[in-house]
Amino acid sequence: MHTLRIDAGRLQGNLEELSRIGRLEGGGVCRLAFTEEDKRARDWVEAKMRALGLAVRIDRIGNILGLRKARREAPPVLCGSHTDTVATGGCFDGSVGVLAGLEVMETLNEAGIETEVPVGVLSFVNEEGARFQPDMMGSLVVRGSLDVDHARQIAGVDGITVGQEIDRLSFAGAADFKRMPIRGYLELHIEQGPLLEKNDIQIGIVEAVQGIRWIEYMLEGAAAHAGATPIELRQDAGFVAGCIVQLARRLSIEIEGQRATVGTLRLSPDLVNVVAEKARLTVDLRNPDPGRLDEAEARLNQGIEEIAASERVRVRRATKVNVAPAAFDPVLVNAVDQAARGLGYTSIRMTSGAGHDAQILAAACPAAMIFVPSRGGISHNTREYSSPEQIAAGANVLLRSLLAIAG
Ligand code: GLV
Ligand code: MN
């Protein structure tokens, strides 16, 4: 069993095949959640699961679970991730975890290994949250923190609801994974940051994931002539929006561990010679420390109030995502550590900068993550890349740690 390895060529072939779905010219993929491309990728994953002899079930939000038979019926040990992407996504974010999970199942099949308790792959729906918020929607439903009927009512950035798309594209099954007992959940993912590459390390043993808040701000001032309106008479929503961008950067510098990003900004009427009447923007706040995250949000809101008041611009805000920092299960983290050591890979323990389904599940079952390096630390970018060897190393760690937990 100690010589058991995944087939790196087969895993790479599958990654290439999947990355043809939603492929963008010039590289990368666009498989925004609950779109046709997303559905085609999910159908592809489901077909693979069936071909591997897994018992496949799909829940009402569209999560796909493929379970392998075991010596006894018991809560399963699962691995997985997501295949949806941001609009300018790479081919590795999420897909690596799902396809490595399938590769592990195939490796076990070929070796004729029957585990003590079932193992399986869980492919979550809408992890990215780029179109429909909150992100990590599928895992929130599994954890029991988001009701499917409520999620179906959520409108996306294009005004279409989750429920409309689920029905139009037949995402849903009849299963219910809510609070399903899970013995352990392991997620292999690309790092999406520069740490592993910079230190020439093969495996990241993820101990924690930082907290995430997404806040949307709606600013309302008054449209005015760009040439004729004196500065002191303006109620310029665009000016306030620009100040928020600067404020976010300042918080990132001044608060320890803080990251603050304005990722969307739309002005209206969005015309060259009109002072913007309205602005709609989002701020993504992240910090491993919940107290500092609170501090960042409080300072952000206070700063915005002050700038807006001086410009006589009205501010409304809505919290779209509020995910607490998560600490992973020490037993599972150790299993990953042992697996990496046993395979002779270099490794370090680290905290994830990105959000993950494992972070959501961590509140419901033991969970842990395995990272592999990202070239240049780049992700959420079509140029995202991890080599076949790097991914294979991560998949072998996944295989070994999964077996350690599943017996
Ligand atoms: C998901 O990729 C996130 O961290 O936003
Ligand atoms: Mn991801």
Ligand code: MN
């Ligand atoms: Mn992502």
